[in-house]
Structure formats: C-alpha cells, structure tokens
C-alpha cells in the first residue's frame with residue numbers, strides 16, 4: 001500500500017502537462033460538457049506525465065490509509081474574477097477544467113447529478129453572498145464532515161477538488177478524515193450498530209429534501225476491519241438512541257484523525273468517497289473577485305453500473 005499522500009509534479013512534468021492542457025483547451029467546441037470535448041479529454045488524459053499516471057493507478061487500486069491523494073504543481077492559469085453567483089459551474093474548457101478533467105479520467109468516468117449545479121461536470125466551489133451559514137459549498141462557516149451525496153444510491157467513488165485561487169487569509173482548510181485510520185479505535189458494539197440499517201440521511205432541497213421517504217441505511221458496510229463509510233454529520237441521523245450514540249462516537253474517532261489542507265493554486269485533492277469524509281474550516285470571503293475558488297468533479301468507477309439513471313447514456317444522473 002502506498003501511503004504517500006502527496007504527489008508533486010516536477011517542473012518538467014508541469015511543462016509537459018501544460019502543453020497537453022493547452023492543446024485540449026483549444027478543442028472545439030471548447031465546452032466541458034460537450035461529448036466531443038470529453039472524448040478529447042479522455043485521450044489527452046493518457047498523455048499526462050507517466051509518473052503521475054502510475055501514482056493514480058496505485059491510488060485507484062488502493063487509496064491508502066488516508067483515503068486521499070494531493071497532486072501539486074499543476075499548471076493552473078486563472079484570468080478571471082472568482083464567480084459569486086449561486087450554483088455556478090464551469091462550462092468553458094479553461095486550463096483548470098482541462099486539468100481536473102484529465103486527472104479525473106485517469107481514475108474513472110466523470111458524473112454529475114441533474115438536480116445539483118445544473119448537471120455540469122465541472123462545478124465551482126466558491127463563497128456566495130448571503131449563503132455564508134449554509135451547509136453547502138457556497139458557505140464559509142465551518143462545513144461539517146461528510147461523504148459526497150450520502151443520501152444518494154449512486155454516490156461518486158471519488159471527489160476531485162482543484163484549487164484555482166486560495167482565500168485571502170490562507171486559512172480555509174479542506175479537511176479529510178479516513179475511516180481506515182479510525183475504525184480500530186471504535187468499540188465492537190459501536191461497530192455493530194454502525195453496521196446495521198439504523199440511520200437515515202436527508203436529501204438536500206434540490207433533490208426533494210427531508211428524510212421522510214429516505215431508506216434506512218448502515219453507516220459502515222463491507223469488511224468489518226476495513227469498511228466503506230456512508231455518513232454526513234449534518235444530514236445523517238440515528239433512528240434510535242444507540243444509533244445516535246454510535247454516530248457521536250464515530251464523529252469523535254474521525255475528528256481524532258482529521259487532516260487539514262490549505263490548498264494553493266495548482267493543488268488537486270482527490271478523495272476516495274467510499275472511505276474518506278471531507279469538510280472545510282471557516283473563512284471570511286470578501287466578494288471582491290479574489291475569493292477562494294475550487295473546481296470540483298465527481299468520478300465513478302463503473303459507468304455501466306449507473307446506466308439506468310442516465311438518459312441517452314450521458315454523464316448526468318437523473
């Protein structure tokens with residue numbers, strides 16, 4: 001198992017990736033969600049520096065004890081103010097969109113959800129005026145630890161977060177906590193409860209909201225010593241007292257292994273959404289066009305598996 005959580009491109013690799021990226025940004029119609037552009041992106045992803053491709057193949061095979069990989073020194077160029085409109089997405093084939101697209105495609109296939117950020121494959125994670133306290137990526141108060149789309153039957157296998165711009169004070173921390181480093185510290189009876197369908201996760205309002213119709217699910221599944229995890233500490237609730245208690249014990253165990261990364265432009269965090277949660281520390285936006293800006297992608301490993309949820313065999317899940 002490779003537990004090295006950081007991969008830094010050398011300057012030569014940065015130049016090589018820049019050349020591939022520049023070519024890809026010129027491919028018509030220069031729109032991320034267009035099938036022709038996505039096809040070109042898949043091809044270009046095979047031309048990323050070979051050392052990076054090897055590391056990504058290892059990460060796909062085994063995400064390590066930290067369940068995440070930070071790729072640094074990617075050649076991101078930004079020539080626009082940070083957007084601040086609600087639900088904003090990146091439709092243009094910018095250098096950043098090309099980079100996160102290519103790296104994501106070395107792991108699997110890009111997906112999005114029709115009810116979230118208008119189904120765009122590359123989404124902006126930016127603070128939005130008036131949404132400071134929201135438990136969404138438009139907020140700037142602390143964002144609780146979660147796996148992505150915990151409520152959904154087809155959750156992404158990976159989440160990619162590429163930093164285009166840091167926050168002014170360089171304090172906004174992406175937080176990551178992997179169940180692989182916490183599971184041993186949980187008492188046996190707590191693990192048993194977490195492995196039973198005694199939890200519900202509310203869907204966000206854009207997906208119909210609430211937990212009334214939400215099916216009960218387990219928080220830990222798979223091998224008891226190396227489980228997958230399905231929890232969002234804002235949206236998941238225990239259905240009985242032992243289940244509620246077990247969630248609190250799990251939260252403490254994950255807090256003890258939480259790592260915080262202040263991303264810099266050109267840093268891409270890849271999180272294995274089956275074993276690791278993510279969240280964000282508080283920061284103060286200024287809404288001056290220079291605020292923190294990440295691009296986000298979702299990736300799944302088996303495109304075919306979700307075919308019934310995708311009309312016209314596209315990338316957007318209904």
Ligand SMILES: O=C(O)CCC(=O)C(=O)O
Pocket residue numbers: 125137143148161173174175278279280294296
């Ligand atoms: O802002 C961050 O660092 C993470 C936000 C987040 O959880 C997301 O966009 O899925």
Ligand SMILES: [Fe+2]
Pocket residue numbers: 146147148278
């Ligand atoms: Fe998230």
